[in-house]
Every structure is written in C-alpha cells, then in structure tokens.
Amino acid sequence: MSSVPAFKxxxxxxxxxxxxxxxxxxxxxxxxxxxxMDEIAEDAGISKPMVYxxxxxxxxxxxxxxxxxxxxxxxxxxxxxxPDLPADERLWRGLRAFFGFVGAYRDGWxxxxxxxxxxxxxxxxxxxxxxxxxxxxxxMLDHALRAEGREIAAVDLEVVAYALVGATESLADWLADHPxxxxxxxxxxxxxxxxxxxxxxxxxxxxxxxxx
Amino acid sequence: MSSVPAFKxxxxxxxxxxxxxxxxxxxxxxxxxxxxMDEIAEDAGISKPMVYxxxxxxxxxxxxxxxxxxxxxxxxxxxxxxPDLPADERLWRGLRAFFGFVGAYRDGWxxxxxxxxxxxxxxxxxxxxxxxxxxxxxxMLDHALRAEGREIAAVDLEVVAYALVGATESLADWLADHPxxxxxxxxxxxxxxxxxxxxxxxxxxxxxxxxx
DNA sequence: GCGTAACCCTACGCACGAGTAGGTATGCTC
DNA sequence: GAGCATACCTACTCGTGCGTAGGGTTACGC
Numbered sequence: 001m002s003s004v005p006a007f008k009x010x011x012x013x014x015x016x017x018x019x020x021x022x023x024x025x026x027x028x029x030x031x032x033x034x035x036x037m038d039e040i041a042e043d044a045g046i047s048k049p050m051v052y053x054x055x056x057x058x059x060x061x062x063x064x065x066x067x068x069x070x071x072x073x074x075x076x077x078x079x080x081x082x083p084d085l086p087a088d089e090r091l092w093r094g095l096r097a098f099f100g101f102v103g104a105y106r107d108g109w110x111x112x113x114x115x116x117x118x119x120x121x122x123x124x125x126x127x128x129x130x131x132x133x134x135x136x137x138x139x140m141l142d143h144a145l146r147a148e149g150r151e152i153a154a155v156d157l158e159v160v161a162y163a164l165v166g167a168t169e170s171l172a173d174w175l176a177d178h179p180x181x182x183x184x185x186x187x188x189x190x191x192x193x194x195x196x197x198x199x200x201x202x203x204x205x206x207x208x209x210x211x212x
Numbered sequence: 213m214s215s216v217p218a219f220k221x222x223x224x225x226x227x228x229x230x231x232x233x234x235x236x237x238x239x240x241x242x243x244x245x246x247x248x249m250d251e252i253a254e255d256a257g258i259s260k261p262m263v264y265x266x267x268x269x270x271x272x273x274x275x276x277x278x279x280x281x282x283x284x285x286x287x288x289x290x291x292x293x294x295p296d297l298p299a300d301e302r303l304w305r306g307l308r309a310f311f312g313f314v315g316a317y318r319d320g321w322x323x324x325x326x327x328x329x330x331x332x333x334x335x336x337x338x339x340x341x342x343x344x345x346x347x348x349x350x351x352m353l354d355h356a357l358r359a360e361g362r363e364i365a366a367v368d369l370e371v372v373a374y375a376l377v378g379a380t381e382s383l384a385d386w387l388a389d390h391p392x393x394x395x396x397x398x399x400x401x402x403x404x405x406x407x408x409x410x411x412x413x414x415x416x417x418x419x420x421x422x423x424x
Numbered sequence: 425g426c427g428t429a430a431c432c433c434t435a436c437g438c439a440c441g442a443g444t445a446g447g448t449a450t451g452c453t454c
Numbered sequence: 455g456a457g458c459a460t461a462c463c464t465a466c467t468c469g470t471g472c473g474t475a476g477g478g479t480t481a482c483g484c
Contacts, residue, residue: 009430009431009432009479009480009481010431011430011431012430012431015431030332031330031331031332032330033245033331034332036470036471036472037471037472037473038471038472046432047432047433047434048433048472048473049432049433049434049473049474049475050431050432050433052472052473052474053431053432057472057473058471058472058473087410087414088411091410114329114330115330116330117326117329117330118243118244118326118327118328118329118330118331119243119330120242120243120246141410141413141414144414145414148414148415148416150414150416156401159383159386159398159401160401160404160405160410160413162382162383162386163379163380163382163383163401163402163405163406164379164405164410165382166378166379166380166381166382166383166385167375167376167378167379167382168375168378169378169382170374170375170377170378170379170381170382171371171374171375171378173378174371174374186371189368189371189372189375190375192372193372193375193376193406193409194375194405194409194410195409195410195411196409196411197405197406197407197408197409197410197411197412198299198303198353198372198376198406198407198409199300199407199408199409199412200409200411200412201353201372202299202353202356202357202360202362203360204360204362221449221450221451221460221461221462222461223460223461224460224461227461248440248441248442249441249442249443250441250442258462259462259463259464260442260443260463261443261444261445261462261463261464262461262462262463264442264443264444265461265462269442269443270441270442270443
C-alpha cells in the first residue's frame with residue numbers, strides 16, 4: 001500500500017542544512033548542554049539517528065554549527081575589507097559588515113558565540129576564530145603605523161587589537177539583546193569609541209560615517 | 213574506641229569557605245555542567261551530603277561562587293573609586309584595581325565569569341552585575357560631560373559604557389590566558405585604547421600612568 | 425524489473441550524576 | 455554525665471538523554 005508518505009525523502013545536502021538550522025536554533029535557545037538531540041531532530045522534522053548518521057555526535061554537531069555560521073560571518077566581513085583603503089575607512093567597513101551580519105542573524109550567531117566561550121571543547125575552536133580576527137585588526141593597525149614610519153611592540157599591537165575585538169563582541173551581545181536597535185547605528189557608536197576614544201568624546205569630537 | 217578521627221570536625225563557616233574554594237576551582241576547570249558535585253565534595257575534603265546541607269543544589273552553589281567572587285571584585289574596585297577625581301584618573305584607578313584583581317585570582321574569577329555568560333540560569337545574575345558596572349562607567353562619563361556643559365543621549369552613553377566594559381572583560385580574558393602578563397601593564401594598555409582611541413595611537417599619542 | 429544504495433524509522437541499552445535516606449559520632453550546655 | 459544540636463558518613467534511587475541496533479521503504483542505475 002503506497003499511501004502518501006508522511007515525510008518527503010530528501011537528498012542529504014538539503015537535510016544537513018535543515019538539521020544545522022534546527023541545531024543553531026535549539027543550541028542558542030537552550031545552551032549546549034540543555035539542548036537535547038531529540039529536540040533538534042524533532043525541530044528539523046527528522047528522527048534522531050539521521051542526525052547521528054549525517055552530522056555525528058552532539059559535540060561534532062555543535063562544532064559544525066559554529067563552523068557554518070563563523071564562515072558566513074568571515075565572508076560577510078571579507079567582502080567589505082578592501083586592503084588599500086585608509087585605516088579608518090577599513091575599520092568602519094569591517095564594523096558595519098560585522099554588525100550587519102549579527103543584526104541579521106541575531107539569535108543565531110551571537111548566542112551561539114556566547115555559548116561557545118564557556119564550554120571547554122569549543123573554547124579552542126572559538127579562540128582560533130577570534131585569533132584570526134585579532135590578527136586581521138592587528139595587521140591593519142600595523143600597516144597604518146608603518147605608513148607613518150612608526151612601529152610598536154607586537155604584544156602591544158595584539159592587546160590593542162584584542163581590546164577592539166572584545167569591545168565589538170560585547171556590542172554584538174548588546175545588539176542581540178536589543179531587537180529594536182539599529183546595526184548601522186551600533187557600528188557608528190563602536191567606531192566612535194574605538195577610533196576616537198573616550199577623551200575625544202568628552203570634548204565633543206565625534207566621528208561620522210562617510211556618505212558614500 | 214576513640215582513635216584519631218580521620219577528618220577534623222570544623223565549624224560551618226569554615227567548611228563553607230572550603231567548599232566554595234573547591235567549587236570555584238572545579239567549576240572553572242571543568243565548566244558548570246562537566247563539574248560534578250562528587251568532585252567538588254572530594255576536593256573540599258568532605259562528603260557530598262554536606263555540600264547539599266550547607267550550600268544547596270548545584271545551581272545554588274554556582275550562584276554562591278559567583279556572588280562571593282563578584283562581591284570581592286566590586287569591593288576591590290570600589291576601594292579605588294574616588295568620585296571627586298577627574299574622569300581619566302578615575303578610569304585609570306578603576307581599571308588598575310580591576311586588572312589587579314583578575315590577575316590575582318586568574319583562574320578563579322575570569323573563568324567563572326566566562327562560564328556564566330552562556331548558561332541561562334546565570335546569565336541573568338551576571339547581567340545584573342555587568343549592568344551595575346556599566347551604570348558606574350556611564351555615570352562617570354555623564355558626570356564628566358556635564359562638567360563641560362555637554363550632554364548626549366542616554367542610549368549613546370550606555371552603548372559607549374558597554375563597549376568599554378566589554379573591552380575590559382576581553383582583556384581580562386586575555387590576562388587569564390597569559391599567566392606571565394603584568395596586570396598593571398594591561399591596565400595601561402586598556403587605558404590607551406579606551407581613553408585615547410585608535411586614531412591617537414596611530415599618530416603616536418600615548419597615555420602614561422601618573423606617577424603617584 | 426531487479427539489485428543495491430541511500431534514506432528513514434521505532435525502539436532500546438546504558439552510563440552518569442544530581443539529590444536523598446537513614447544512621448553515627450562528637451562536642452557543648454546545664 | 456545526660457541530652458541535644460551539629461558535624462559528618464555510606465550507600466542508595468532515579469531521571470535524563472546520548473548514542474545505537476536492527477529493520478523497513480523509496481529511488482535510481484543497468
């Protein structure tokens with residue numbers, strides 16, 4: 001008897017994406033540990049063994065989520081980073097791309113990211129990604145410095161870049177918690193504090209985005 | 213028969229502190245979920261039911277840790293915050309106190325903090341503490357602004373403060389991961405980026421700690 | 425049209441760890 | 455030195471949720 005099958009048979013590539021979508025959703029809502037594979041499977045409209053067959057264990061699944069979303073983000077930023085622009089312009093474009101991305105995926109990326117910071121198995125994975133970002137920012141600063149014939153110690157450079165990235169992550173968190181906030185405006189504010197610093201702000205100096 | 217008892221009987225207050233010490237240690241090494249009450253009990257040199265009797269469930273225990281360490285930190289900072297100093301001086305003293313504290317308690321505070329960010333039950337508790345910090349920083353900025361007859365929107369103020377706090381937290385993480393790094397120097401670097409901003413740094417302007 | 429590979433399911437085993445029941449010893453008070 | 459509260463233990467229960475065994479069905483090549 002061939003009645004209409006309750007669920008369609010779909011090719012692996014499609015199902016994998018559905019599973020990842022569900023996983024991101026559940027992981028970010030519940031947190032890694034509280035999330036259950038059963039719920040993820042159910043949310044993806046599939047049974048649990050399929051998840052194991054395609055994406056492996058819970059840990060591997062989480063890493064897969066992190067990877068997909070992380071890659072998406074990196075690409076979004078890379079598209080905006082033209083290496084031959086002046087430093088402030090590059091910083092601005094990078095920030096705008098970043099906050100745009102976070103704003104679009106609000107409870108996807110930011111929350112996933114937040115999860116990963118604590119859990120040991122993923123802290124490393126995360127650290128790698130952050131390190132790449134820090135490197136990019138540090139490289140940008142170094143480039144701008146050399147252009148002025150100046151130079152500072154590598155550690156100092158790294159720490160400054162780290163602080164910048166940290167502040168940005170923090171505002172991404174803030175953005176995720178404020179659904180009505182405007183990503184572009186947030187990027188501008190970030191630019192103000194990062195580029196100008198508190199002292200300038202106190203003296204009424206503000207940074208304004210260039211009109212393209 | 214009264215042979216020497218294997219373990220001494222100690223008053224509650226003492227045992228509670230021992231338990232909290234052990235809990236902080238285990239929680240920060242393993243993470244909230246991976247940590248087991250058995251291990252905490254063993255590390256405290258006591259049996260599990262005692263932990264339940266004194267500090268309650270696992271969640272309550274974690275909150276207690278957060279609370280104790282958080283209070284310690286707040287006090288460390290409060291001791292340095294003289295409200296009648298100029299803004300940069302206050303910021304500097306606050307930062308120095310903060311990084312000094314994190315440096316001293318490295319794998320205590322920073323890691324505990326990192327844990328709490330992800331897990332739902334504690335994110336709230338944490339958010340409250342961060343909110344208090346943000347409020348202080350925002351208040352400081354507002355105060356300095358008004359002194360110059362200037363004023364900006366509350367949201368802008370909040371976001372700037374948030375970014376500052378975020379950058380600071382981030383460097384605290386960095387400090388926790390670099391055992392050889394100097395807290396005082398880290399505070400100086402933080403001051404440079406927060407107070408002066410990237411633009412100034414690129415132009416060779418640097419901030420130096422006042423000699424007391 | 426028939427084999428075979430890919431897709432998909434309903435169950436279950438099993439370990440791990442939170443929290444507890446019920447009991448023993450020790451010091452403190454009067 | 456009897457009574458009582460407090461400190462402390464061993465040894466369980468029991469839920470939860472990861473991961474899997476084993477089997478069914480649809481499409482696709484040949």
